[in-house]
Amino acid sequence: KQEVTQIPAALSVPEGENLVLNCSFTDSAIYNLQWFRQDPGKGLTSLLLIQSSQREQTSGRLNASLDKSSGRSTLYIAASQPGDSATYLCAAISSNTGKLIFGQGTTLQVKP
Amino acid sequence: GAVVSQHPSRVICKSGTSVKIECRSLDFQATTMFWYRQFPKQSLMLMATSNEGSKATYEQGVEKDKFLINHASLTLSTLTVTSAHPEDSSFYICSARDRRDSNQPQHFGDGTRLSIL
Numbered sequence: 001k002q003e004v005t006q007i008p009a010a011l012s013v014p015e016g017e018n019l020v021l022n023c024s025f026t027d028s029a030i031y032n033l034q035w036f037r038q039d040p041g042k043g044l045t046s047l048l049l050i051q052s053s054q055r056e057q058t059s060g061r062l063n064a065s066l067d068k069s070s071g072r073s074t075l076y077i078a079a080s081q082p083g084d085s086a087t088y089l090c091a092a093i094s095s096n097t098g099k100l101i102f103g104q105g106t107t108l109q110v111k112p
Numbered sequence: 113g114a115v116v117s118q119h120p121s122r123v124i125c126k127s128g129t130s131v132k133i134e135c136r137s138l139d140f141q142a143t144t145m146f147w148y149r150q151f152p153k154q155s156l157m158l159m160a161t162s163n164e165g166s167k168a169t170y171e172q173g174v175e176k177d178k179f180l181i182n183h184a185s186l187t188l189s190t191l192t193v194t195s196a197h198p199e200d201s202s203f204y205i206c207s208a209r210d211r212r213d214s215n216q217p218q219h220f221g222d223g224t225r226l227s228i229l
Contacts, residue, residue: 032217034217036220041203041225042222042223043118043205043220043221043222043223044156044205044207044220046217046219046220049217089155089156091156099158099161100146100158100207100218101158102155102156102157103155104154104155105155
């Protein structure tokens with residue numbers, strides 16, 4: 001059974017700092033891995049999707065990497081801004097079941 | 113880009129009421145839609161997979177008679193919480209996958225916050 005874990009659960013940084021959010025998964029048989037952003041009381045915004053054959057994806061100040069062999073993904077946020085404050089969720093699609101399994105999320109606060 | 117519309121965004125109702133939530137794919141067709149539930153400060157838990165023209169597939173521990181799912185067309189799935197009670201209060205989110213490309217990510221609705229008094 002696929003389990004997705006995110007560390008840390010919460011993170012507070014000053015504006016301008018570069019930061020890394022971690023995601024690990026127990027079953028390497030994944031179809032792809034996605035990173036989402038969720039603002040309080042809102043739905044999900046897809047940030048990046050990494051196919052199982054890829055190692056990283058970039059969008060603006062965001063860079064996500066994927067290492068299937070070690071069961072890890074990281075989301076790198078460069079030059080953080082207060083507007084980046086939100087909960088970040090990673091989710092893996094299992095190759096076996098096609099289901100999207102979410103981690104618990106990392107709640108990020110960027111202080112001005 | 114692809115958009116999934118979820119309605120209503122918020123519902124407050126009395127215990128015993130049945131509540132219907134709609135999930136529509138606006139510019140693509142979806143043979144498969146997904147329903148998730150999220151408790152405060154927790155992650156999303158998959159409740160069921162909605163399949164167009166056939167019965168939904170429920171995750172273990174989810175009561176199918178409690179959470180009725182109908183996927184009658186390629187652009188609409190509905191979740192009905194029957195005889196809702198306070199413990200059903202939660203944030204419900206749907207997602208849909210474009211039938212033309214399974215490599216594309218699921219597109220999520222904005223969620224429905226259900227509060228049962």
